[in-house]
Amino acid sequence: MSSYSIKSLEQYFKVYRKSIRKPKKFWAKIAENNFTWYRKWDKVLEFDMEKAEFIWFKNAKLNITKNCIDRHLANRGDENAIIFEPNDPDEPARYYTYSQLYAEVSKMANVLREQGVQKGDRVCIYLPMVPELAFSVLACARIGAIHSVVFAGFSSNALATRINDCTCKLIITADGGYRGTKTIDLKRIVDEALVKSPSIERVLVVKRTGQEIDMKEGRDRWLQPLLDEAPATSMAEVMDAEDPLFILYTSGSTGKPKGMLHTTAGYMVYTAYTFKNVFNYMPGDIYWCTADIGWVTGHSYTIYGPLLNGATTVIFEGIPSYPTHSRFWEVIQKHRVNQFYTAPTAIRSLAKEKIEYVRDYRLDSLKVIGSVGEPINEEAWHWYNDHVGNKRCPLVDTWWQTETGGIVISAIPFVTPTKPTYASLPLPGIKPVLMDELRNEIEGNQQIGNLCIEYPWPGIARTIWGDHQRFIDTYFKTFPGKYFSGDGALRDEVGYYRITGRVDDVIIVSGHNLGTAPIEDVINEHQTVAESAIVGYPHDIKGNALYGFVVLKETGLWRDRQNLAKEINQLISDQIGAIAKLDKIQFVTGLPKTRSGKIMRRILRKIAEGEQSDFGDITTLVNPEIVEEISRERV
């Protein structure tokens, strides 16, 4: 694999220029030299940006699990593929070699087949961070089923919406999951969801907590006895390059969540290549990404990217603060982790604790540290760099999205000089462009604009499940001929990119994407609520927190506002999940609106941020007087 790694800045520029001039040739060479194919492609790329159609490695045949597992067996069969570190530090870690991974995935694949799952069927996976989560994902890929992992922090309603959107046939879950001192009743949540999800024929249950659960006869089965009976070898389905690999839901600014669809060959080539380069992974290294597999980071850089490179990847079940704020550092010391990849929100929450929590641990195994999910502020960057990386490990700030499949802008360690708060330079094959409001490209450096990508790369999502028009409208219409990320960015004097944040109505809270409209819809369902508007405001740990402005109906039902605020948050928790709860709720008599009835969120944002006077031009409002009232009563 070493043939495709970049080792110097000079080489980076050379490779980058080549990759932009001749992208097809560039990706074909990487695909040719580093993977196992049943059949190679007829054409590297066919695409139409307007129609948002992308075919990478046309007519090639492969199975991604052959590349993740089987081809490592001869040379690395006895090396660890997965290290599982449980929530409770007293529970022994579990180690799975590549040979064992092959057996586990094969058994799971055989069970799925026996339960009637076929190529193209959708399988929902709603599991805590246990090894079975990785086995399930890979087993689906093995048999050509499309996995749809739903983060185990989502509520039963959110789960049902996701199951129904892609009509999953089977769901894999657990009796419960551990999270610090808490236990999450996963099976109970699934039971609730399934009342509304008729497409599910079978529920397979992993035993994790041993808690009491209901098992519905004919529908629910414990997984372990089935695995015990299943053969430990399996045939890998022959997949077309563009056969779907997985669906992963992400929030949009409006409407229901978007089921981003990724396909097989392009995603494989892209995640493998970016993993190798962004983490400078060397054989024998222990790599740890703390992201839950329920998010794209966990898909691409806990499972696929590392395993495609024959790496050892750590799966961590717990949270950074349990049993103490040293847990991350304890795990790094225990497993001698070489590459560590986490989110700014985790860094900020740990940085506010006593320095001893990190100082007392040996972190000298670390070589590279990474950040993902939201902009990393200067203070967090320095704390991470100084106390975790010891000013010795390059800190890679990696910008990407569920839609991009893999990292698109990032420093390459020991190659690209890092700069605090800057994601820095595009990876090979990626041509970022900044666009202004008039849809013109902003040329030159020291510029700020809407961040787009000009040419397709292999990891780009192929569609939104069941709604290709929405895919076109969301990503390819605003700036015709280009992929629009929804983020703003600044390009500095040397061409480094700094992501300034979302330019749409998506708010990133603790690294999680939340659309404002879907949350507002939930609030508006409350019987006392007439309308509402949500904005983000800066928060020390979460990056952004949610501030809700709520107008009540004239029913007199709302006298106890504190209780009402609690009820609203409970509703959000039930319908979406606890991550979408509002930090602040202000009851107001009206919202600032333009003559066309549009809520002026710009003003609400300023109020939420604590601005008291400078609201800009408010003369276009039909109710300018409301601004002062809302500002005066800010909570």
Ligand code: PRX
């Ligand atoms: O706003 C950007 C932010 O996270 C969004 C994508 O979220 P999601 O699809 O959930 O994927 C998260 C993990 C890849 C982006 O539109 N974001 C992600 N990484 C960064 C970031 N913002 C700034 N800097 C980053 N490194």
